[in-house]
Amino acid sequence: MEENSLGMIESELAILLRRLTSISTYKIGSLDRSAYLLLQQIAYHGSSGVKALSDEFRLDISTVSRQAAALEQKGYVSRIPDPLDGRAYFLQITDQGKTELNDNKNARLAIIEELLQSWSDEERMMFGQLMRKFNRTLIES
């Protein structure tokens, strides 16, 4: 095991990534991980183009383009042409998309709640905040 905190973080991050991946791979509800993130981003941060989304998630534009097409095909997002740029458009979440996102979020929350049953409020708070801080750190890099 690791003595120092950096070593521990490094090691636990690797394991976390491995375990989270295997959980979220066989998807939760009807939205896979990418679809869920995309929908969430659009829902919480407003409609957005493929380029912006691909930057946000550090994915290739082509990947996001396909994910967006899949979401559109399912009726969870719709495209609004960008009035200022004929090449671009905005992805906007539909009512159906909102419902789906909400259901999915609840399913995910239920899993987390179950997992963290025995955690104290303070531990939960700290964990959430430290992860948020870490995520912000990651995006700047």
Next chain:
Amino acid sequence: MEENSLGMIESELAILLRRLTSISTYKIGSLDRSAYLLLQQIAYHGSSGVKALSDEFRLDISTVSRQAAALEQKGYVSRIPDPLDGRAYFLQITDQGKTELNDNKNARLAIIEELLQSWSDEERMMFGQLMRKFNRTLIES
């Protein structure tokens, strides 16, 4: 954004998974994520068979079998037949594997250190410990 801690954890976990995946996908040093985890597990927890490793990481046996074959081919692990079971064997890390693992770990540590430059010792400790706790929770589920 999320008000309550469970919501925050849920949300940040999804983002963390996304960002970590994209970092570790274009591999660090010469070991990809799976190879690194496998080597690490063998190095720190002693030699182990394919079955045990696949349980540990919740991967299909076939996946681990391929990863192990790749590591063996590179000379990072060797197989020791299980004297008690003719079907099974143990994977043991070689000296070359130890060197490789160590170099790789240092490269990863350097990245983490860079990212967490501005974090306090206490934050680092908390983050590491909470992740470890969460990882243990995950494996029991």
Next chain:
DNA sequence: GTCTAGTAGTTGTATAATGCAATTAGATAC
């Protein structure tokens, strides 16, 4: 205004990690 360079998005192709199914060979139970 027109030409050139740059950019948003799509689609084709390749790759890598994975799971599942079938198989082999050895172990265990009765």
Next chain:
DNA sequence: GTATCTAATTGCATTATACAACTACTAGAC
């Protein structure tokens, strides 16, 4: 000893991804 179970391998299909080529549009230089 026969039937069942299990560790590992290998073949096959799927999925997420990146990269490259392409289209259509924009913006800047002149």
